[in-house]
Amino acid sequence: xxxxxxxxxxxxxxxxxxxxxxxxxxxxxxxxxxxxxxxxxxxxxxxxxxxxxxxxxxxxxxxxxxxxxxxxxxxxxxxxxxxxxxxxxxxxxxxxxxxxxxxxxxxxxxxxxxxxxxxxxxxxxxxxxxxxxxxxxxxxxxxxxxxxxxxxxxxxxxxxxxxxxxxxxxxx
Numbered sequence: 001x002x003x004x005x006x007x008x009x010x011x012x013x014x015x016x017x018x019x020x021x022x023x024x025x026x027x028x029x030x031x032x033x034x035x036x037x038x039x040x041x042x043x044x045x046x047x048x049x050x051x052x053x054x055x056x057x058x059x060x061x062x063x064x065x066x067x068x069x070x071x072x073x074x075x076x077x078x079x080x081x082x083x084x085x086x087x088x089x090x091x092x093x094x095x096x097x098x099x100x101x102x103x104x105x106x107x108x109x110x111x112x113x114x115x116x117x118x119x120x121x122x123x124x125x126x127x128x129x130x131x132x133x134x135x136x137x138x139x140x141x142x143x144x145x146x147x148x149x150x151x152x153x154x155x156x157x158x159x160x161x162x163x164x165x166x167x168x169x170x171x172x
Contacts, residue, residue: 004053011057017064021076024054024061028083038082043090051087055100059107065114068148069170073115077108119170121152132160139169 001009007027011020029035031050032042040051058080067073084104091097124139136145150160153167 003050004056007050007053007057011061017061017066020061021058021065024058025079025083027051028054033083033086035079035082039086040090048087048090052096052100055084055087055103059103062107062110063114065111067111067115067118068152069121070115070118071121073111073118077111077115080104080111081108119172121168122171123166124169125166126163127165129162129165132157132163135163135167135169140172 007024010023010027014020014023028051031047031054032040032044033051034041040048065076081104084100087100088097091100124135126135130138132149133143133146136149137143139145146160149163149167149169150157152169153164156164156167
């Protein structure tokens with residue numbers, strides 16, 4: 001089985017495009033891209049092939065993502081720009097370089113276009129811990145947006161009745 005087929009088979013385990021994107025980015029990181037340094041740290045040619053095909057598949061996944069905020073789309077576009085640009089340092093084949101450059105332009109354009117006009121993220125700070133439903137009601141006059149607040153802040157939420165003092169929310 002070749003690399004591209006293996007990556008495609010891996011993507012079949014999820015139907016959520018954003019999860020597919022995150023999985024491909026994780027593979028790129030496991031195969032030599034350091035997201036903290038924003039550079040390729042392993043230039044092994046076998047690893048480069050895996051990263052290349054992961055980038056190709058990212059190009060096919062992004063158009064299916066439904067962003068919740070323009071901030072989310074901007075963050076993903078910035079992250080992908082860093083990954084693409086780190087790959088350019090190791091490209092000796094001009095046709096591959098041009099292909100990646102065109103793929104980057106198209107991929108980032110799709111992401112930014114899809115995120116255009118969506119609400120931005122902002123931080124909401126309260127003086128005391130509040131239930132998520134109270135925050136939703138206070139910010140949006142709509143308690144049905146409770147789940148949105150809980151999901152967006154999931155890593156910091158121990159219980160929805162006791163939200164952190166500062167939460168990330170959509171501005172509208």
